[in-house]
Amino acid sequence: MGEPSIAERWRAARPPVAGVHVDSAACSRQSFAVIDAAAQHARHEAEVGGYVAAEAAAPVLEAGRAAVRVLTGMSDAEVFFTTGSNNALDVLLGDWTGDRTVACLHGEYGPNLAILARHGFDIRELPVDGSGRLDLDAAAAVLAANPPALVHFTVLGSHSGIVQPAHDIAALCRSGGIPLYVDAAQGLSHLDCADIGADAVYSSSRKWTAGPRGVGMLATRPELLSEATQLSLGHTESNVGLHVGLSVALGEQLAAGPQHMQARLRDVGAATRTVLAQVPGWSVIEPVDEPSAITTLRPPDGVDPLAVRGRLIAEHSIVTTFVGPERAPRVMTRPALRVSPHVDVTDADLESVADALAAVTG
Incomplete structure (x- = not known):
């Protein structure tokens, strides 16, 4: 696979990894600069x-908001820092005053379904093809015949590396006058999330952006949120130091070049699936050329992927993700293992994962 300069720079900017980290879809490794920025603010x-320090940090935080506007292509967006993706969705739905019908994908993230239900939404499913990707023609017919009050669209699921056509669903929503909220928790800093045309886009810090845990961001079109909600977001007690760290991480994404990052991650995904497809008994769910860096592995019969994850850590210092059915309760019938390297992964790392997976499986 080679080692492009973007991989070398990413690796050099971080503490040496203790083993092999292929868990970026859960939590990426922060850089020295991000760690130092948060610590220096503290x-x-x-x-x-604290309040004087927060005022001094205002220019850094505004730079972080500007970076969100660039990454989402929402040049006039109002950008808020949150505690994460679930918090952002909760804020959006708590502020919603329209009818409570929402359309989302069959494979919608389980916690999102719970938040939608808690806010009293009647959930309808958008049609998908055999891989779980949105069926655009069928969706157009469904939205035209019985439009929901809102579409909530997750660009890349927690249970699968299948990329969803966010720009296409946005065009359908615009033509039908349907508001669109986009969950880009797995998409921002990973896929092309610019100029989708959504009313709101939200994401977390800890995944592909490689910022601190416990924070996230929400970008909305101007005046989408009520004044009361905006005031609440602005006055909620928050960890400014982590917002500073996130702002630095967002700046690192822009400095690396979003298109270069996306291209490298596509290559990483293809290389990962090619290597792991050779492990006896395990099945790779995504096509090898799926344009994401997430690889989902279906285990052999009788093999518990939770136990496999634990043994990979304990015996081989390899960090992966256990994917339980609760992540996509309308789709998943059995658990899986997720492998999600970042741009700094090497061929040797991937071979180590394959060898270790074969060893712990028997």
């Missing part, structure tokens, strides 16, 4: 007080 709070 130190500044101790020196001058």
Whole structure:
């Protein structure tokens, strides 16, 4: 697969990994700069007080908001820092005043379904093909015949590396006058999320953006949220130091070049699926050329992927993700294992994962 300069720079900017980290869809590795920025802000709070330090951090935070606008292509967006993707969706739905019918994919993320249900939404399913990807023609017919009040669209699921056509569903929603909220938790800094044309796009910090845990971002078209909700977001007690770290991580994405990052991650995904398809007994769910860096593995009969994940960590220092059916309760009938390297993965890393997976499986 080779080692493009973007991989070398990404690796050099971070502490050496203790083993093999192929878990970026859960939590990527932060850079020295991100770690230092958050720590320096905490130190500044101790020196001058939290509110004074927060005022001093305002230019960095605004740079982070500007980076979100670039990555989403929403040049006039109002950008808010959140505690993560679930928090952003909760804010959006809590502010919603329209009818409570929503259309989403059959493979919608389980916690999102729970939040939608808690807010009283009647959930309808958008039609998909055999791989779980949106069937655009069928969706157009469904939305025209019985339009929901809202479409909630997840560009890349937690249970699968199948990329969804976010720009196409946005065009359908615009033509039908249907508001669109986009969950880009797995998409931002991974896929092309610019100029989708959504009313709101939200994401977390810890995944492909490689920022701190416990924070995220929400970008909305101007005046989408009520004044009361905007005030609440602005006055909620928050961890400014982590917002500073996230802002630095977003800047690193722009400095690396979003198109270069996306191209490298496509190559990483293809290389990962090619290597892991050779492990006896395990089945790779995604096509080898699926344009994402997420690889989902279906285990052999009788093999528990949760136990496999634990043994990979304990015996081989390899970090992967256990994917339980609760991540996509309308789709998944059995658990799986997820492998999601970032741009710095090497051929040797992937071979180590394959060898270790074969070893712990027997």
